Amino acid sequence: MKYDSGLAHRPSVFVSSTCYDLKQIRQNIRDFIEDDLGYEAVLSEYDTFPIDPDMDTVNNCLRVVEERANIMVLIVGGRYGYITNHGEKSITNLEYLRAKMKGIPIFVFIDQSILNILPIWKKNNTADFSEIVDSPKIFEFVDTLRNKDSNWVHEFNNGKDIIDCLRKQMSYLVNDCLCLRQHFHKERVSPKVLKYSGRVFELAVEKPDAWEYLLFAAALKDNLYKLDDLRYDMKYGITFKNAILYDGSKEIIDFVQMKCGELSNRINLLNRIINNAFQEAIGEPGTPGNAEYIIYVAEKLVEVYKSVHEWSLEFRSIIVPEEFQNLLLCASQFSQSVIEDIENFISDYDKRINEAVLGAGEESEKKTLSFSLSLRGFDVTKLESEIKNIRNLLL
Numbered sequence: 227m228k229y230d231s232g233l234a235h236r237p238s239v240f241v242s243s244t245c246y247d248l249k250q251i252r253q254n255i256r257d258f259i260e261d262d263l264g265y266e267a268v269l270s271e272y273d274t275f276p277i278d279p280d281m282d283t284v285n286n287c288l289r290v291v292e293e294r295a296n297i298m299v300l301i302v303g304g305r306y307g308y309i310t311n312h313g314e315k316s317i318t319n320l321e322y323l324r325a326k327m328k329g330i331p332i333f334v335f336i337d338q339s340i341l342n343i344l345p346i347w348k349k350n351n352t353a354d355f356s357e358i359v360d361s362p363k364i365f366e367f368v369d370t371l372r373n374k375d376s377n378w379v380h381e382f383n384n385g386k387d388i389i390d391c392l393r394k395q396m397s398y399l400v401n402d403c404l405c406l407r408q409h410f411h412k413e414r415v416s417p418k419v420l421k422y423s424g425r426v427f428e429l430a431v432e433k434p435d436a437w438e439y440l441l442f443a444a445a446l447k448d449n450l451y452k453l454d455d456l457r458y459d460m461k462y463g464i465t466f467k468n469a470i471l472y473d474g475s476k477e478i479i480d481f482v483q484m485k486c487g488e489l490s491n492r493i494n495l496l497n498r499i500i501n502n503a504f505q506e507a508i509g510e511p512g513t514p515g516n517a518e519y520i521i522y523v524a525e526k527l528v529e530v531y532k533s534v535h536e537w538s539l540e541f542r543s544i545i546v547p548e549e550f551q552n553l554l555l556c557a558s559q560f561s562q563s564v565i566e567d568i569e570n571f572i573s574d575y576d577k578r579i580n581e582a583v584l585g586a587g588e589e590s591e592k593k594t595l596s597f598s599l600s601l602r603g604f605d606v607t608k609l610e611s612e613i614k615n616i617r618n619l620l621l
Contacts, residue, residue, distance in 0.1 A: 242291075242318050245271050300335065333380070340358075341379075343365075418518045442524055478546055479616070499527050
């Protein structure tokens, strides 16, 4: 979620649970959110729930979580609810996954009777629990919430338990927001930082120890994730660029040599980004770095990575006679090692810098880490052989 200081509205709290068995609890929580807190309560059974007539029930709920929810209150009782065709998950389960992916605060409440029976289900998950729950999948969901996803889980016996807990937790959340607001005014957060959410935003604003290095790692990952579709295009050779026909040997060879020159230029850019721009963005030892500059460097590195994919895909839009096709194939494959080396650098940097910073409190001795983006050289033997064969064939 991106911050927009000019967009003033009440926080929206999405209450996710099965409806009919928890009807009274949901109503009590709605009253608390609306009347006591003054926030907007979003519950699917009320006519204030925004519905898109062109969508089914499941997608309407997921859309509202994505577009409206600032906070989620997840309540798990004795019913798993309607099982959808989305991996046999319930609507509540899918709502939770969407909120988790969105990165909003999620307060999880689980009926104490379900938690009491959970150890028995773990020992014998084939037993009949139909008198307690409508589906054993509810135990799987609860186990995921507590253990696999490591959520902080609150037990409840009635609606009052949930409201009492929410009253305290919401006050802590408001305090966090006030601290964040102070950071905004103190640090004068730039528009470049405001484009980000999650870890990147947190590091740029809060600036913990070694934040410069952690920020670079987080910004690299954030921008890399946005290129999933491009990696699939690369995998399957998909491009929608207009095809270009080359039928003369000289123009084909000239094209290949020009493309090899372009790739060399991109590699030189990587060298400048890592050895010059990154060092300036981090700053001299003992002086703070520049968050906006660090993000810029991360964006440019990933932009080069993106351009190398596009460089390779361009060969797919070139039409040449059959005897030149191997030449194009050989040239296009030069990008593979560059792509792999950049990916390995980003992965290695992220892993090692986080391990070093997270483990810094365990040892008094300081560690010195060094990183380098080493690109493997190109084996041009096969390409030169193809060019030689073509020239001999033409002669």
